[in-house]
Amino acid sequence: MTITDAPAETRPHRRRVALTVLLWLLLAPGAIWFLGRAFGVERGVLVMLTAFTPYVALWSVVPFLLALAGRRWAAAAVAGLVAFGFAVCVVPRALPNVHKGPAKGVELHVMTSNMLFGGADPDEIVQLVREHDVAVLALQEFTAEGESALAAAGLGELLPYHQLAPEPGASGSGLYSRYPLTDPGAHRNDGGFQQAFAIIQPPGAGPLFVESAHPLAPAATSMLPGWRADLREQPAADPDATPKILLGDFNATLDHKRLRDLIATGYRDAADTVGEGLVGSWGPYDGDPIPPVTIDHVLVDKRIGVRKVSTHAVTDSDHRSLIASLTVPAAS
Template identity: 70%
Template sequence: MTITDAPPATRPAKRRIVLSVLLWLLLAPGALWFLGRAFGLERGMLIMLFAGTPFVAAWTWIPFLIALVAKRWAAAAVAGLVAFGMAVCVLPRALPDFDKGPTEGVELRVLTANLLFSGADPAQIVQLVRDNDVAVLAVQEFTPRGEEALKAAGLTELLPYQQLAPEYGASGSGLYSRYPLTDPGSRRNDGGFQQAFGTIQPPGAAPVYLESVHPLAPAHPTMFAGWRTDLREQLPADAGRTPRILLGDFNATLDHRVLRELIDTGYRDAADAVGKGLVPSWPSRAGMNGLVTIDHVLVDERIGVRDVEVHDVTESDHRAVFASLTVPAAS
């Protein structure tokens, strides 16, 4: 007997089986992704893939809705748990925190920008500093050519104090400040990138340490170990020392366990705190406003977050991140 000769009652049964199999196949990737995200199982190529977790979180609702419509209750229950779990991982970034940190203190406005080998429009960077009353600018992929271009565009008139470590290629770093920098310096991480740092003390405020962060990107299997090492060796928050601000191109999203572990030492992600943690910052080219959020401002929990904005930068593949903060007042 051929399939077309099957009894009428058999055909619906076969269709139900096929539909059930398809449903489980649809929800399996999301379920495995959720387990990997929940337990921080970022290894190998999964490191880069995990940056797309918000997109997968949106996808997980599709098999859930299909299972409900098809009345496949077991599949719907599993798919619902997966979708809910992914939402718990991702959705809080789009909602302002109840606790954004202290509201009493001195305002400090900071900006971080990856300049893409200093190809970014220097006049636009200076305009962002001027328009947002920025007191500290951190730059990455900072070259000698970029240093001269920013100076010619008038940046040093606005931010006269600097700790600069320009280098050809992608490894250069810099900090520009309105206020004098004490104990300035630059350290080279294991990935080979410079990270400029220094301490400022705005009028009426206690000292604040800032560092322009740029760990190695996990762009190739030979870089995976270095990426992890660079993130693990970022300065942890320390309640017994000067409050710290780490800002820059972290080459990691909040879906990477190693970045969450750094934050758990006593930082808060500024964009996450104000409900803008899903605003993408990279890649920003050819009219694209980005897909993933790898540029961050991390602030000590003793520092409050007032607002965060993300700005396009011409001829850079990163968007600049601006944060208005409240730093502790001088005691």
């Protein structure tokens, strides 16, 4: 017997049951996703999916509103808790933090840019450095060809000091500075990528450790051990040591527990601090049908203040460049 053949008094009941089941089916994926985010479950394909948590957070409002409209109070209660939980995790990134760090000190502009196998437009990168008074530039996917193109575009005139580790493909790293570098070097992380680093000392400021960060991308389950190790081995903040600035393509968002654990050692995420933490930095910029996600970051020691953060498109790169205006401690 079909629903249309059923007695008239049973049809509304069946519709109510069908609607209730549909509502639970709609809210269940979001609820499971939220529990994974809340408890830091980062295994297998979940690592890749976690990057899209802000989109799921937005979707979580839909089953909540539908449950309210349908007067399914149990479903509405669960959906409401899930939506509220997502809001607590995600919404603060779009709001400026009351505590932006010290406002007094020496102003320093830093920039990070992933060059996509060295092919990003060098003139646009140099123009960004010039227009935004960038004093430190970190580059990932830095190749010998990219190095030559940047030199031809005049980068050396603006940032004459550098620590470079160019390599074919995606593993190269570069660090350019307006100021002399001390203790420069580059190390290869567990995932196989180089990370250039050095200590700089802007005029009037104390020394600063800067590093071009590039953990392995979790693009396949076989790459997850390297991704985990790379994030775990990033330099931790230390209030008793030289203040650190880590900037680059972290291949992780603030929804990944391993990045949050790194920040918890004593960093602040610059974009999150000024309410720009949901602005995408990787995704569809080279034509791939991928929603934008925020995997490029500037992490600064809590002794460093954040004034402003902006993102900028660069032709022939799948990443946007990230520029942060910072206030670093004055020399004591």
